[in-house]
Amino acid sequence: VTTQSPLSLTVAPGEPASISCRSSQSLLHRDGKNYLDWYLQRPGQSPQLLMYLSSTRASGVPDRFSGSGSGTDFTLKISRVEAEDAGVYYCMAALQTPGTFGHGTKVEIK
């Protein structure tokens, strides 16, 4: 089970935001990597990859996004929220095939 919090948050442009993800089992593989991804689904769009292996930004993802954590507890941070960051953020436990998505965190911009 993968649990996200909060379920939703409203952030003013330029302010920071933080989303937590907790897994019921450790996502730390014997290769030393944490198999936890983050995805963003903007309204009316397909989800897109933001972060994989807990802290590696996907191609084209701005550096205001950062991921951290290990084992069972993970965090996605946005240093300065912009209007285009609105949408639903999902974490996904990727250690097993297929993985398990969290229920999502809806981010709205003030």
Added chain:
Amino acid sequence: EVQLVQSGAELKKPGESLKISCTGSGYSFTNYWIGWVRQMPGKGLEWMGLIYPGDSDTRYGPSFRGQVTISVDKANNIAYLQWSSLQASDTAVYYCVRRNVVAVANVYYYYGIDVWGRGTTVTVSS
């Protein structure tokens, strides 16, 4: 350009069968897992399962095993998701995705679910 192109929207009646498709292009189709993700109206993402086109190894999510069939035509770079008897609860958007894992000298490198199709909307209604 790497892309997954999905078949169009479907409107079906309960009890009918359905097979939707996903065509990969711009990469070596047989070397990457292809998966299906369900999103019911207003809800989150759910893994249905994945298939490795190279050897047809298929893994299903526990909620979907026995409910759907995932298959592949590797000669034509197409993955399929099919139902034998649809129910109203199958109404959803279904995303085709690529799971990027690269093997180098028996070491596996993971790069996330890096390609998503636009989704196929399936509506089941009498």
